[in-house]
Amino acid sequence: MQEDHYISIIHKKLSGDIDPSEAIELETWLNASSENQLLAESVKKAWELSSGFSRDLEIDLDTDFAILEKRIEGENTEIVPLKSRRYWLTIAATFVLIVVTAFVINNFLTSKVEWLLVETSANETQTIILSDGSKVILNENSILKYPESFTDNSRNLNLGGEAYFEVEQNPEAPFVVETKSGSIEVLGTSFNVRDYDEDAEMQVLVNTGIVKMRAKGMKKVLILEKAEKGVFKKKQKDMTKISGASQNDFAWHSNRLVFVKTPIKSVIRDLEKYYKVQILCKNETLLECPFTNTFNNKELDFVLKTIKTVYGLNIEIVNDTTYIVSGGSCR
């Protein structure tokens, strides 16, 4: 087929492998019709976009690590020949006794806790599983200090920066996160803590469960429940509760933005925060327009294109981090 022949030549050109005679042949063919040009354009675009190909997978790290561990253990078990089994059993029993005794003595003597440290840099997030199964997702430029294993009646850690916690239920051992400005105590729940040095406020946002928030040097305690946000103004030493907080505050780790009849001005604020850009809206009537949509793992360009289509806007890109929105109207 003729088309195949030219696709092959275009491919050679794209991979830098074309020889002069083929190049001339291609030129002639391109000049022959706009259909040919469109074909070439399609192949070129397909080529460019294909390097961005990726498929998303749901991976449960816990499950897969458990499978891996079983395989590691499997490699370590030795098959003991029947003949010498009884001899080995005696040895094994003695060994077990010695090990148990040593372990008990060791535990008794060492009350020292091994503290571990995880630190993230810019644009980096990290997930940490604690010894009780609780999960911490650490945001960028943050630091978490936690013990290798928790004691029986308390679970304490230190946080600088921002993290999202999913805490395992344990009424016997309250889970306490300490930051520079305050502390958060829970029994079992999921919540976000934000206390960066350069922020004027410490913020705690609850996803599920109940959380007790305390500010350093203050007697007052805030009890926060689902979708409630606690804000501590560091300078003014003022701690208040805000209800109806946005799910989009969790977007930094869920990568999901949800808008339900959300006024455009709030949409812009959430986009600015998550994508770390500045968006200026020149059309003031647009700011109150309600917008409904959900975005999962999408690039900013995609989101803006969607909003643009709904309201008939113009979007101007000033640079990597600045966008100007103008025109359009509520429908």
Add this chain to the structure above:
Amino acid sequence: MSLTPTSNDFELIKQIKTGSKLAFRALFDRYYKYLVVTSYNIQGDADKARDLAQDVFLELWQKKSQINITSSLKSYLRKAVYNKTINYIKAQRIDFKENEELPIQKEREASAQQMLEKEDLQEIINRAIESLPEKCRLVFTLCRLEQLSHKEIANQLGISTKTVENQMTKALKVLKSALQPYLSEGLLLLTLSFCFN
């Protein structure tokens, strides 16, 4: 000596060498998904991809005392899973001479409806690549994702460069047909609005 795994790869390896299961888990959390996706993108079987990625970590743990990584840990791990993936593919003994059916591409004009349907060109291409028959997609992903030359792909898979070129042409044909309706002259607007950067 206290155990303090930090976020530095080099530190983690040091800890793993001393037998720290915790550091090993931290490394796993950091790179496992990346390795699974790398393998999956090439050979298309998710469960096999998980197996192969786990193989990499298993071997790392078993030979931990001998680890000596001079460059980036990430590329070391990636190379490991890539090699395992290629070996797996070779073991499948895929017959490249056998002709594969191309998905039926209907030439159609994108309707105004579809324009408004927030369709991302990248998503269209991704779906088209996924629809490619197995051998064709394999050659294509090795070329575009792993950035191998035709010669390298031919060597890795034990086929001729001509076969590689044929498969690439087949793939590009499918992809361009998927894209073409969105690029016809009247719809240039969509392309322009898509090209934000």
